Structure formats: structure tokens, C-alpha cells
Amino acid sequence: MKTVRTFLVVAVAKNWELHQMDVHNAFLHGDLTEEVYMRVPPRFSRGKPGEVCRLQKSLYGLKQTPRCWFSKLAAALKWNI
Numbered sequence: 001m002k003t004v005r006t007f008l009v010v011a012v013a014k015n016w017e018l019h020q021m022d023v024h025n026a027f028l029h030g031d032l033t034e035e036v037y038m039r040v041p042p043r044f045s046r047g048k049p050g051e052v053c054r055l056q057k058s059l060y061g062l063k064q065t066p067r068c069w070f071s072k073l074a075a076a077l078k079w080n081i
Helices: 002-013 065-075
Strands: 031-039 050-056
Touching: 031 065
Parallel strands: none
Antiparallel strands: 031 050
16 A cells, blocks of 8 residues: 555656556456357357357456456556657
């Protein structure tokens, strides 16, 4: 908490613009670069048995999720110097 307070003091002193981000569901906003498929959840399956869905966004539990989220965060935080 001391680090956050120190950062806020520096930001106010230097008149930096601050933004807030909700990280409770941040993993759900990562864009997948690979093709990832999952089985259709039982309640949503209306088609043939063995049907799958292609994911476009990351989900909790995927191995790729932390990497997708970090790359999106890093792109948003990069400074244009």
C-alpha cells in the first residue's frame, strides 16, 4: 500500500493523468492469436454430439490466458516516445 500511495503522490506532483482498471475480469479481455477450441457446454449444445466452439477471447483456465492478458496490458502501457 505504501508503494501505491507513493506512486499517487508522485503522479499528483507531476500532474500525470491517472486511469483506473478493473482487474477482476481482466483475463477475459485478452485476444487469442492461436486457434483454440473447446467443447460446447452441455446446456448450450443444440447441434451434433462432439461439436466444438472456436474461442476468440481468452477464458479463465486456458494456458494462453496470462500471456494474452499481459500482451494486451503491455500494449496499452507502452509509451510513444
